[in-house]
Amino acid sequence: DIVMNQSPDSLAVSLGEGATINCKSSQSVLFNSNNKNYLAWYQQKPGQPPKLLIYWASTRESGVPDRFSGSGSGTDFTLTISSLQAEDVAVYYCHQYYSSPQTFGQGTKVEIK
Amino acid sequence: EVHLLESEGGLLQPGGSLRLSCAASGFTFSTCAMSWVRQGPGKGLEWVSGISGSGTNTYFADSVRGRFTISRDYSNNTLFLQMNSLRPDDTAVYYCAKHRLGSYYSSLDSWGQGTLVTVSS
Numbered sequence: 713d714i715v716m717n718q719s720p721d722s723l724a725v726s727l728g729e730g731a732t733i734n735c736k737s738s739q740s741v742l743f744n745s746n747n748k749n750y751l752a753w754y755q756q757k758p759g760q761p762p763k764l765l766i767y768w769a770s771t772r773e774s775g776v777p778d779r780f781s782g783s784g785s786g787t788d789f790t791l792t793i794s795s796l797q798a799e800d801v802a803v804y805y806c807h808q809y810y811s812s813p814q815t816f817g818q819g820t821k822v823e824i825k
Numbered sequence: 826e827v828h829l830l831e832s833e834g835g836l837l838q839p840g841g842s843l844r845l846s847c848a849a850s851g852f853t854f855s856t857c858a859m860s861w862v863r864q865g866p867g868k869g870l871e872w873v874s875g876i877s878g879s880g881t882n883t884y885f886a887d888s889v890r891g892r893f894t895i896s897r898d899y900s901n902n903t904l905f906l907q908m909n910s911l912r913p914d915d916t917a918v919y920y921c922a923k924h925r926l927g928s929y930y931s932s933l934d935s936w937g938q939g940t941l942v943t944v945s946s
Contacts, residue, residue, distance in 0.1 A: 713887075752932035754870075761920055761936035762862075762870065773934065805870055809930050812884045814860070814872040 714738050714808050718817035724825040731793040733820045735806035740786045743810065750810035753782055753791045756819075757802045765804075766791065798824065827851040829921045829937035836943045841911050847904040847921030847937055854902040855879070858924035860933060861895065861906045863917035873919070874906060878927030889915075911944045918942075 715738040725731045741750045749769035754762035764773045766782035769789055779794040793800055801824060806817040832846040845861070860875035874895040875884040883895050894907045904921055918941050922933040 750930060754933075756870075761939055762933075763936070764932055764934045767925065767932035767934075807870075807932070809932055812875070812929070813886045814875070816870040816872065819869045 716817040722821040724823045725796045726825045733791045735789040741810035752807045754805045755802045827935040831937045831940040834940040834942040842909045845906040849902045858929040865917045875929045
């Protein structure tokens with residue numbers, strides 16, 4: 713199984729400041745034949761289901777604010793929130809869909825400082 | 826608009842069985858793979874089982890293989906998860922989720938609200 717490890721487990725950021733969440737996979741999720749990274753990011757607010765933010769490591773889902781961006785390749789990935797808003801308080805998960813079983817990171821809780 | 830509605834969960838005894846269903850609307854059901862993902866109390870997300878758009882291929886987490894089965898009914902646009910030999914560590918909110926593509930190897934772009942399954946004596 714591919715193990716997904718996120719860091720940090722939690723972070724507190726001032727409104728308007730940037731936030732960076734890292735995700736490292738135990739093996740590469742880059743599919744060489746199409747040069748795509750099988751990596752997604754989700755946001756989960758309390759009492760709600762997860763919401764897809766980013767797929768193919770860097771493609772923003774329709775309707776997601778452009779302050780959210782994804783980067784990385786192979787085994788190391790980053791979700792960046794460029795200017796934290798109050799509504800961004802949530803837990804963020806990375807997810808690999810390269811191989812079965814699909815696996816998620818443990819989550820990173822983002823709070824307002 | 827995509828809508829996924831899970832059936833009611835419940836309180837089950839260890840060793841019991843339950844079939845969850847997920848009514849799907851707002852998209853062409855046969856063109857998208859589907860999965861079940863669960864979240865234990867205060868815990869993170871755990872993928873449980875998936876099925877391709879065609880229904881030909883099914884996938885299971887090791888923790889549920891041999892106990893859970895997944896299926897889909899194209900005439901009623903419904904996804905099912907049959908859960909047998911339930912254990913206390915199956916206690917979780919179960920989410921039905923739609924994959925972006927017909928392939929299981931794609932991200933999960935829509936989620937239901939979830940249903941709570943509690944396994945306890």
